[in-house]
Structure formats: structure tokens, C-alpha cells
Amino acid sequence: MSSLEYRGYKVYDDKGVVVVCDVKDFDLAHTFECGQAFRWFRQEDDSFTGIVRDRVINVSKIGNDVLIKNTNLQDFKDLWFDYFDLGRDYKKIKRIISKDIHMKRAVEFGWGMRILRQDFYETLMSFIISANNNVARIKGIVGALSRLSKKSIAFEGDEYFAFPEPGVVFENGIEALLESRMGYRAKYIFESSKMMLENLVTREDLMKLNTNDAKKELMKFCGVGSKVAECVLLFTHTKLDVFPVDVWVKRVMQALYIKEDVSLKYINDYAHDYFGEYCGFAQQYLFYYARAYKVGT
């Protein structure tokens, strides 16, 4: 067994299980079931198994200790620390955005949600697929699309697949994409993968722009409108001051804050003004809360 201190965390490796001691503000269900990622699966023991890049890990908690199976200390430093956003003070963010009773309730309900730092291309494709679609089917399509990579990963008796590279998706062509049952989105996935290959828009470029310009750049991708662009910015940690407005966020904002039927843009502007630089976090707590309680339906 080896151990280390890394950026405020005591971490040790016990036979292939990395244990991160005393992690605050982290709940597995809040994080993996708040709709930000489509590649995490709840297990019978309430742990979660997920595919991240070309790895498959299983995450569970004992008290405030987080157990990550099928990895090592080096990966914790290189990958998992950033992926789970462990360097961020969520207590501070929750305090700042809890400006009223509604947000306090939402934060209290989803207290352990963390915004995962996900891969740019995978997130872009996943949220193009999410348009006018439900979560169960999105997961199915993303899973089917992943098989194209042919990068099989075995873990605990099951087979998983890494998300494909843009070149692989492009070379497979629209016919193969249609077999993933993604319907009219196949053209978007194909065209946007082609654009990724050509480096028309890169995450590095977006990092240099202000949030509004970064959003405009992202909307150059096929099948990417305002909502999907903001999701991609948020879930890749490219920009955190975004507020994706979908049907649920529209409902909850109208029911609790605005009290009348307004446009998506109005809600977006309202939230930016009201919640400020951390409005992306506010959106996630509200989304999770709204869906659970069916607020506004």
C-alpha cells in the first residue's frame, strides 16, 4: 500500500483501489444522475461504474472517503483530480448562489453535485444527440456510438467501449451512425465530427474568448444551438458562467422566479444577471431539483 498527499487530499492505493480521504460536497447520485454525463451506470450496491476516456472505473463512498476501483495514484493526479473537480471549493459556490429560499432548497437537495470536467469531443457529440431526446435513449445512442471505436474495455465481467475519435466517426459514415438509432441527428454528428477533424473550432481557441463569443463559435457546429453550446462549455469546464435553458430549467425558472411565460433568452439573461459568475452551478442544482420534484409541471 502506498499513499500520498496531493493538493489537500490524503490519498492511498490499496490493491488497485484508490481511496481519497475526506472529500467534502460530493455525492455520487447527485453527480452522476444530474444529467451532465451519459456514461455512468448505477450498480446494485449503489456504486457507479463509468467510462472516461479509455478507462473504466467504479466509484463508491464510505463516509466521506471516495473509493475509485481499477486505477492507481498516478491516474488520480493526472486524471481523476480534475475530472471530479476536486480542487474547487463547492461550499463557497453554494454560499454565493444561495440568494433566496428556492436556490437554498435546490442546493440542499443536490448538495453533493459536482460538475465533471469532461472530454470536449465526447461532450459535444453527446449533447448534439440530447436534442429533443430523453435521457434513457441518449444513453443508449451514446453507448451504441461508442462501439464504433472498437476499443473494448473489460471490467468486472462486462464489456465497455471507449468513445470514438472524430476520425473514426467520420470514416464510418452516416449509414453506420444511423444504426445507432440517432435518427436525423446522424447528419449533425457526421458533419460536426468532420469539423472537429479540420480543427475549425478547438477548446483551446474557446478558452481565449469571452463566454458569449465562445458560445457563438461553438454554434458553428452542425446541430449545436444555444442550449447545447452552453452545455458543452459548462461540462468541459471551458466556461462556467453559462446557464443552459432546457424545458425543465424553463419550467423551474418561470414557476419560482419570473412568474410568467417568457422566452428562453429572457430566462438566460435573467439568470446571468441574478446568479452571476457561478450561474452554471446554479443551473445544475436547479435542473436536478426541478426534475426530481417536477417543478412547474
Added chain:
DNA sequence: TTGCAGGGGTCAA
């Protein structure tokens, strides 16, 4: 069991 509405929207007109 069958049938239908709606889904973390986007695009084109």
C-alpha cells in the same frame, strides 16, 4: 396490450 405524448432542441422558412 396498444396507443400516444413528449423528450436537457435545432434548423429552415
Added chain:
DNA sequence: TTGACCCCTGCA
């Protein structure tokens, strides 16, 4: 601003 859009899932 409005309707079409693939097709699956959940619910009556």
C-alpha cells in the same frame, strides 16, 4: 416565430 424532425420511453 413556427412546425417538422427520428424514434424510443414511459404512462394511461
